Amino acid sequence: MSLFLTGLYCITSIIAMVMVLIFHMHMFQLNSYKTKEHTVWIKKNMGSIIGKTIGFYLSIPILLLFGNPGLIIASILNLLTAAGNRPKKAKKPLVYTKRVQRMFITLGMLYGAAAIVTFILYKIVILTALLLPLMGIFSGALILLANTMNKPVETAINQKFIEEARKIIREMPDLKVIGITGSYGKTSVKYFLNKLLSADYNVLMTPGNFNTTLGVVRTIREHLRATHQIFICEMGAKNIGDIKEICDLVEPDYGIITSIGPQHLESFGSVENVIKTKFELAEAVSKDGIVFLNYDNEYIVNKTIQKKYITYGVDNKNADFLPYNLTVSREGSVFSLKTPDGEEKTFSTRLIGKHNVLNIAGAIAVAYQLGVSMETLANQVRRLESVPHRLQLINSGRGLIIDDAYNSNPSGAKAALETLGAFDGIRILVTPGMVELGEKQTELNRIFGQQAAEYCDYIVLVGKKQTEPIQEGVRSKGYPENRLFVVDDLQEGLSKVDAIKSEGKEKIILLENDLPDNY
Numbered sequence: 001m002s003l004f005l006t007g008l009y010c011i012t013s014i015i016a017m018v019m020v021l022i023f024h025m026h027m028f029q030l031n032s033y034k035t036k037e038h039t040v041w042i043k044k045n046m047g048s049i050i051g052k053t054i055g056f057y058l059s060i061p062i063l064l065l066f067g068n069p070g071l072i073i074a075s076i077l078n079l080l081t082a083a084g085n086r087p088k089k090a091k092k093p094l095v096y097t098k099r100v101q102r103m104f105i106t107l108g109m110l111y112g113a114a115a116i117v118t119f120i121l122y123k124i125v126i127l128t129a130l131l132l133p134l135m136g137i138f139s140g141a142l143i144l145l146a147n148t149m150n151k152p153v154e155t156a157i158n159q160k161f162i163e164e165a166r167k168i169i170r171e172m173p174d175l176k177v178i179g180i181t182g183s184y185g186k187t188s189v190k191y192f193l194n195k196l197l198s199a200d201y202n203v204l205m206t207p208g209n210f211n212t213t214l215g216v217v218r219t220i221r222e223h224l225r226a227t228h229q230i231f232i233c234e235m236g237a238k239n240i241g242d243i244k245e246i247c248d249l250v251e252p253d254y255g256i257i258t259s260i261g262p263q264h265l266e267s268f269g270s271v272e273n274v275i276k277t278k279f280e281l282a283e284a285v286s287k288d289g290i291v292f293l294n295y296d297n298e299y300i301v302n303k304t305i306q307k308k309y310i311t312y313g314v315d316n317k318n319a320d321f322l323p324y325n326l327t328v329s330r331e332g333s334v335f336s337l338k339t340p341d342g343e344e345k346t347f348s349t350r351l352i353g354k355h356n357v358l359n360i361a362g363a364i365a366v367a368y369q370l371g372v373s374m375e376t377l378a379n380q381v382r383r384l385e386s387v388p389h390r391l392q393l394i395n396s397g398r399g400l401i402i403d404d405a406y407n408s409n410p411s412g413a414k415a416a417l418e419t420l421g422a423f424d425g426i427r428i429l430v431t432p433g434m435v436e437l438g439e440k441q442t443e444l445n446r447i448f449g450q451q452a453a454e455y456c457d458y459i460v461l462v463g464k465k466q467t468e469p470i471q472e473g474v475r476s477k478g479y480p481e482n483r484l485f486v487v488d489d490l491q492e493g494l495s496k497v498d499a500i501k502s503e504g505k506e507k508i509i510l511l512e513n514d515l516p517d518n519y
Contacts, residue, residue: 002068003119005071008072012078013133015078016136017111017132020053020136021142022087023052023085024140024143025094026093027041028144033147035148053136053139055080059073059074059077060134062074062077063133099154103146103147103150106146107142115132158214161218162213165216168220169231169249175228175230177230177233177251177253178230178252178254178366179235179246179254179255179281179284179285180232180233180256181255184258184261184263184412185259185294186211186258189363190206190232191387192363193232193366194232196366196381197366199372199376199379203231205232205234206232211234211235213245216250217249235247235281239268240268240277243277243284244280247284248284251284252285253286253288254285254289254290254291255281255292256292257293258359258362259294259300260278261297261410262438265438265441266438267436269438275299282305283305283307285307287307290309290369292365292366293310294313294362295312296313296315296319296358312358313358320339320340320365321340321361321362321365322337322361323335323337323357323361324336326357328353328354330352330393332348332349332352333348333351333357335347337364343374344374345375346378348382349384350382350385352391353391353419355391355412355415356391364377364381390404391416391419392404398497398507399425399506400423402508402509402510402511404512408434409434410448413431416510416512417510419510420456421455424505426457426508427458428497428509428510429459429510430511431460431467432466432513433445433448433461433466433470445467445469445473446472446473446476448470449470451473456510458485458497458500459474460485460487461484461485461493464486471484497509
């Protein structure tokens with residue numbers, strides 16, 4: 001084989017593998033750098049992964065059979081593979097964190113060594129034909145190898161940051177820490193509570209979706225100051241022990257459990273494990289602290305805890321904080337609420353839907369317990385803004401959009417459909433369905449389809465294979481076929497929405513869930 005052509009082949013192989021690696025690294029990041037989750041993802045998406053690396057598969061027989069011409073053909077295949085794997089616009093792009101950079105360095109050493117060996121031993125045809133193509137084919141596995149190789153370094157770095165954050169917390173003995181967890185609703189409650197408490201306190205909350213241990217650590221190290229009086233800490237989990245790990249760091253004085261449901265069952269394995277994990281927060285709350293519980297939730301109401309607790313809800317009449325006389329319109333929601341000690345107030349908010357009112361009630365319960373007056377709370381509730389992608393109203397050229405695109409779940413999806421049903425106009429649902437529901441996913445999506453048939457004038461489902469259970473549920477209710485559309489992607493779905501004749505009525509469009517790039 002020609003030395004020049006071998007060099008060309010090595011260079012184009014590296015270009016192709018860099019593109020493939022960026023793709024796999026993006027997916028690995030979306031899978032939270034977890035080996036188990038990423039392995040499951042690889043198995044689920046093996047067909048598309050093979051399609052993205054088909055050039056590497058073809059290179060092996062071509063290099064074995066055709067010598068120098070094979071090197072030219074394989075180089076062309078490498079460039080085509082690189083083009084096919086170039087980064088596309090993503091909902092959540094790859095973030096080149098320090099960890100990602102360190103993994104790329106490790107991978108660069110592995111690939112660089114393979115390319116050098118191939119170049120030096122270019123006369124060994126079988127080596128040239130197999131080494132680089134096989135490394136390209138097994139890029140996903142090599143990501144996991146690099147992660148394992150880097151683990152001692154990553155563990156040491158993370159532990160250093162955790163200890164720094166723990167020291168900051170312990171040097172602020174007067175700081176009140178409020179932990180919030182739940183299968184859903186925790187981010188909304190966090191934003192609402194931050195607004196309510198900010199009237200009387202200097203408050204810091206974990207930003208966005210910073211709800212992992214390292215996300216909390218980063219928030220503490222970069223943003224927590226001696227002037228802060230309250231730290232609101234959102235706590236997410238995909239495995240037993242995740243909440244306890246965060247609690248061991250921040251030592252919460254108060255805890256809020258917003259909901260429990262069949263979420264992240266692929267990692268938890270069962271709802272029982274979800275319950276156990278969420279109540280790690282209740283166990284961690286200080287002995288003089290209080291746990292706030294959503295008593296509308298069937299799993300929470302049946303759980304016994306030893307700590308002092310206060311309850312809230314909109315349906316459970318036994319809740320301590322119970323909104324009543326609730327009215328909902330496109331202008332917002334109005335409700336009354338009576339505290340356990342008899343103080344009563346009427347609240348109005350621009351937010352829509354019973355689900356939002358439930359989360360507001362939870363935030364009111366905590367803020368009231370921390371001394372914020374009902375008058376102040378009413379003023380702050382009036383100023384609340386929608387949390388992005390959570391029953392957010394958006395006036396657009398195609399109609400009124402109810403954006404509920406973040407992390408759909410059975411309870412939230414039903415509440416969103418009920419909210420849609422309260423509007424006058426042509427009611428349209430656009431959804432890819434719900435994920436991470438484990439063995440119950442098919443059944444729960446079928447039920448979702450039945451519920452959608454009850455409330456929607458038109459239904460647009462995104463993803464033919466993925467939405468089959470929803471289609472079954474919709475059709476089981478005798479829903480008209482000419483009002484049910486199944487499309488390949490969101491843009492095609494919105495085109496279907498635009499094509500629906502308005503008949504002089506306003507289109508009300510519910511966007512329920514928006515799957516991340518690894519689905």
